[in-house]
Amino acid sequence: MRKIIFTDPPRAARDGVEALTRFGVATVHEALGRTGLVGPAIRPVQAGARIAGTAVTVLSWPGDNLMIHAAVEQCREGDVLVVATTSESSDGMFGELFATALQHRGVRGLVISAGVRDVAELRAMNFPVWSRAINAQGTVKATGGSVNIPVHMGNALVSPGDVVIADDDGVMIVPRADVATAVTASEAREAKEQRNREAFRRGELGMDIYGLRGVLAELGVTYETAPPE
Incomplete structure (x- = not known):
């Protein structure tokens, strides 16, 4: 050393x-x-x-x-x-x-x-x-x-x-060397998170905010009504 x-x-x-x-x-x-x-x-x-x-x-x-x-x-x-x-x-x-x-x-x-x-x-x-x-x-x-x-x-x-x-x-x-990039990218992410936070407070779901319904469909995940007892 x-x-x-x-x-x-x-x-x-x-x-x-x-x-x-x-x-x-x-x-x-x-x-x-x-x-x-x-x-x-x-x-x-x-x-x-x-x-x-x-x-x-x-x-x-x-x-x-x-x-x-x-x-x-x-x-x-x-x-x-x-x-x-x-x-x-x-x-x-x-x-x-x-x-x-x-x-x-x-x-x-x-x-x-x-x-x-x-x-x-x-x-x-x-x-x-x-x-x-x-x-x-x-x-x-x-x-x-x-x-x-x-x-x-x-x-x-x-x-x-x-x-x-x-x-x-x-x-x-x-x-x-990446500090300026980090500041700009962090500002953008913080703004996006604030928009999402406001949407959650309105009662919106992450499934819709993040477009996850299509992801589930592509993965073959389906919805079915639960059978009666």
Whole structure:
């Protein structure tokens, strides 16, 4: 593994990031053709948080948080710290002291494929975290890794400067080059969902709104009156 810290990588434009903050993970995921989702293994440790920010990425050895310390220095206001490990880990690599340092720098949250601890404190200080595990197991600071290189986070590839969107439904990644497309597509999907929402409130059925009667017919699904008892 290459051991390197890249400084000042290009980041997605702030206006695009702020625009994506308006939408939920599910909306953007569907709008982009169901791409970019990290997957269900990475879950929030709090309820109700929704963030979008630019990725600062870390690749660490499992059970070793040395490179998280190195990454804090590379974080700016509006970033989200994304930590992956070279192999599966559930150790508590991040806690309240890290969160305190990141909040001071304006970092919006953490996504980590390992464990976190000090969860009560993280919730109390309103520092949003999405992790694979909650685990009091401590770590060492002994092995070199990398900062601001592409990393795999669940089912997604995260490059430094990509946009990380996270909420109660999970985490997704929007590549830096696709932010404008994601905003436009999400606006269109949100407008469509509002039209459908209004139709449901009028009592219309999904069978008609989505044109599903023809689908059932093509699949050979028929209707028959139930026989009397």
